Amino acid sequence: MTAATAPNAAGAPPGEPAAGPGPVVHRRSVRRRLVPYWLLLPGILWLLVFFALPLVYQASTSVQTGSLEEGFKVTWHFATYWDALGDYWPHFVRSVLYAGTATLLCLLLGYPLAYLIAFRAGRWRNLLLVLVIAPFFTSFLIRTLAWKTILADGGPVVGFLDTVGFLAVTDWLGMTDGSRVLATPLAVVTGLTYNFLPFMILPLYTSLERIDTRLHEAAGDLYATPAATFRKVTFPLSLPGVVSGTLLTFIPASGDYINAELLGSTDTKMVGNVIQSQFLRVLDYPTAAALSFLLMAVVLIMVSVYIRRAGTEDLL
Amino acid sequence: MTTPRTVTAPVKRAGDWLRRNAVVLAGLATLGYLILPNVVVMVFSFNKPAGRFNYTWREFSTDAWRDPCGVADLCGSLTLSLRIAFFATLGATVLGTMIAFALVRYRFRARGAVNSLIFLPMAMPEVVMAASLLTLFLNLGAELGPMTVLIAHTMFALSFVVVAVKARVLSMDPRLEEAARDLYAGPVQTFLRVTLPIAAPGIAAGALLAFALSFDDFIITNFNSGNTVTFPMFVWGSAQRGTPVQINVIGTAMFVIAVLIVVVGQFVAARRRKSG
Numbered sequence: 254m255t256a257a258t259a260p261n262a263a264g265a266p267p268g269e270p271a272a273g274p275g276p277v278v279h280r281r282s283v284r285r286r287l288v289p290y291w292l293l294l295p296g297i298l299w300l301l302v303f304f305a306l307p308l309v310y311q312a313s314t315s316v317q318t319g320s321l322e323e324g325f326k327v328t329w330h331f332a333t334y335w336d337a338l339g340d341y342w343p344h345f346v347r348s349v350l351y352a353g354t355a356t357l358l359c360l361l362l363g364y365p366l367a368y369l370i371a372f373r374a375g376r377w378r379n380l381l382l383v384l385v386i387a388p389f390f391t392s393f394l395i396r397t398l399a400w401k402t403i404l405a406d407g408g409p410v411v412g413f414l415d416t417v418g419f420l421a422v423t424d425w426l427g428m429t430d431g432s433r434v435l436a437t438p439l440a441v442v443t444g445l446t447y448n449f450l451p452f453m454i455l456p457l458y459t460s461l462e463r464i465d466t467r468l469h470e471a472a473g474d475l476y477a478t479p480a481a482t483f484r485k486v487t488f489p490l491s492l493p494g495v496v497s498g499t500l501l502t503f504i505p506a507s508g509d510y511i512n513a514e515l516l517g518s519t520d521t522k523m524v525g526n527v528i529q530s531q532f533l534r535v536l537d538y539p540t541a542a543a544l545s546f547l548l549m550a551v552v553l554i555m556v557s558v559y560i561r562r563a564g565t566e567d568l569l
Numbered sequence: 570m571t572t573p574r575t576v577t578a579p580v581k582r583a584g585d586w587l588r589r590n591a592v593v594l595a596g597l598a599t600l601g602y603l604i605l606p607n608v609v610v611m612v613f614s615f616n617k618p619a620g621r622f623n624y625t626w627r628e629f630s631t632d633a634w635r636d637p638c639g640v641a642d643l644c645g646s647l648t649l650s651l652r653i654a655f656f657a658t659l660g661a662t663v664l665g666t667m668i669a670f671a672l673v674r675y676r677f678r679a680r681g682a683v684n685s686l687i688f689l690p691m692a693m694p695e696v697v698m699a700a701s702l703l704t705l706f707l708n709l710g711a712e713l714g715p716m717t718v719l720i721a722h723t724m725f726a727l728s729f730v731v732v733a734v735k736a737r738v739l740s741m742d743p744r745l746e747e748a749a750r751d752l753y754a755g756p757v758q759t760f761l762r763v764t765l766p767i768a769a770p771g772i773a774a775g776a777l778l779a780f781a782l783s784f785d786d787f788i789i790t791n792f793n794s795g796n797t798v799t800f801p802m803f804v805w806g807s808a809q810r811g812t813p814v815q816i817n818v819i820g821t822a823m824f825v826i827a828v829l830i831v832v833v834g835q836f837v838a839a840r841r842r843k844s845g
Binding site: 293296383391400403515528541 | 592593596600602609624664683686690693695702703704705707721723727728781784787791800801804808812817819821826827831832835
C-alpha cells in the first residue's frame with residue numbers, strides 16, 4: 254500500500270530523477286501504433302473545427318467588403334487593415350500600455366506573495382494558496398463591479414490615496430483625473446492587475462517551490478547577503494515562473510474589454526472594446542475581423558520577442 | 570547619556586523586524602488586495618440599496634439572503650450556467666485526458682503540431698477566439714444559443730485540461746503499470762485499477778479548472794450566446810440596468826462554498842495521510 258504510493262510521494266524532490274517516466278515503448282503491432290491517433294482524434298478534431306477553422310473564416314472575413322443587407326464577398330480588400338489601424342491605433346497603444354503596466358504591477362505585487370507562500374508560510378501554505386484561488390469562484394464580473402464601490406469618488410480608498418499624495422503622482426502621469434479614480438486609466442489598470450494577479454502568482458509559486466532551499470543555505474555559507482542570495486540564486490531560478498506568469502497576465506489583459514468597460518470611460522477604451530462593439534453592435538464584420546487579427550499579430554510578435562529574450566522556449 | 574540608547578534600540582529593533590519580515594508584509598498586502606473585493610461583495614450582500622445600483626452602503630438587511638431567486642431570470646441564468654459548465658467539463662475532461670495520455674505515453678508523428686494546437690488557444694487573447702468562432706457560426710448559419718456556448722466552452726477548456734492531466738501523467742512511474750501487467754492484469758484492468766487512480770488527481774484538477782473557466786466565462790459567451798443569458802451575461806446586463814443585491818448573495822455563497830470544499834478536502838486528505 255505504502256510501497257505503491259512511495260514513488261509518487263518521492264517524486265517531489267527537485268531535479269526529477271533521471272530514471273523518470275519516459276514514454277513507454279510499445280510492441281510494434283499496427284493496432285498498437287494506431288492507439289495514440291485514436292486517443293487524439295476526437296479532441297484534435299474539436300480543436301480543428303472550432304479553433305483553427307474559425308481563424309480561417311475570420312481571415313477571409315477580414316478581406317471582404319459588402320454590407321449586412323447585401324451580403325459580404327471576398328474582394329481581397331486589404332485596405333481594411335490600414336483603415337482599422339489608422340482609426341484605432343490609440344486603442345492599440347492603450348491596450349499594450351495598460352496590459353504592460355498591469356503585468357508589471359502583477360509581477361511586483363505577486364512576487365512577494367508567491368515567495369511568502371513558498372518559503373515562509375509553513376503550515377499556513379495551503380490556506381494561503383486557497384485564498385489566492387478562492388476569489389476565482391466568485392464570478393469575476395461581480396468582483397470587478399465591487400471595484401466600483403471600492404474606488405468610488407470620495408470613498409475611503411480614494412481619500413487615503415489623495416492624502417498620501419499618490420493621486421498627485423498619478424495625476425502627473427495622466428492616470429487619474431484630479432481626485433477621481435473611477436473612469437480613469439488608473440481604475441482600468443487596477444482592475445486588470447487585480448483580475449490577472451492569480452495567473453502571475455501561481456506559476457511564480459510553482460517555480461519558487463521547486464527551488465532547493467539548501468541552495469539558500471549554501472549562498473549564506475558563502476557570505477552572500479540575503480539581497481545577493483535573492484539576486485544571484487532565487488530570482489534566476491524563478492525565471493521560468495516569471496516568464497510564464499508574464500505571458501499568462503499580458504496576453505489576456507491585452508484583449509480584455511471588461512475592465513475598460515466597467516471601470517473606465519470612453520477615453521480608456523482598449524482594442525477589445527472596439528472589436529466587441531464592431532462585432533456585436535456596429536456589425537462591421539470585416540473591420541472587426543481585421544482588428545482581431547491585428548491584435549493577434551501584436552500579441553504574437555511581442556510574445557515571441559519576449560520569449561526569445563527571456564531564453565525559455567519550452568514553456569509547457 | 571542613556572536616553573538616546575533607550576530610544577534608538579526599540580526603533581532599530583523595529584527596523585530590523587520590518588526588514589526581516591518585509592516579504593511577509595508585502596505578501597499579506599497583496600493578499601489583502603486579492604481578497605478586498607470579495608469582502609466588499611460579502612458586506613454589500615447585506616445592504617438595502619436606495620436605488621437600482623448596489624454601489625453605496627445604506628442600511629443593513631437580510632432581504633436578499635432570504636430571497637436569493639427574487640429577481641427575474643437570475644436563478645434561471647444560474648442553472649443554465651451550471652448546466653453548460655457541467656457538460657463542457659465532461660466533454661473537455663474526456664477529450665483532454667485522452668490527448669494528454671497520447672502525448673505523454675506515445676511517440677508519434679505530428680506530436681509537435683498537436684502540441685502547438687493545444688498551446689495556441691491559451692496563447693491567444695480570448696476576444697480573438699471569441700470573434701473568430703462567431704464568424705464561423707455566422708458563416709455556417711448556426712443558430713446562436715446554449716449549444717454554441719457549450720461548443721465554445723468545451724473548445725477553450727480542453728487545452729487547460731490537457732496541461733493539467735499531462736503534468737500528472739508525466740510524474741507517474743510507468744513501472745507501476747508494468748508491475749500490474751507482470752501480475753497478469755489485462756490492459757483494461759491495468760488502466761482501470763492502476764493508471765486511472767494514479768492519474769485521478771490530475772484529471773480532477775483539470776475538470777475543476779474546466780468547470781470554473783466555463784462557469785465564469787464572459788468574453789466567449791458574450792460573442793456566441795445570441796439571446797441566451799448565462800449567469801455572467803446576467804451580471805453584465807445588470808451592470809447597465811442596475812445590480813440587484815442578490816448578485817452579491819450568489820457571489821458570496823459561491824466563494825464560501827468553494828473555500829469550504831477546499832478546506833474539507835484538505836482535512837480529509839490530511840486525515841487519510843495520518844491513518845494510511
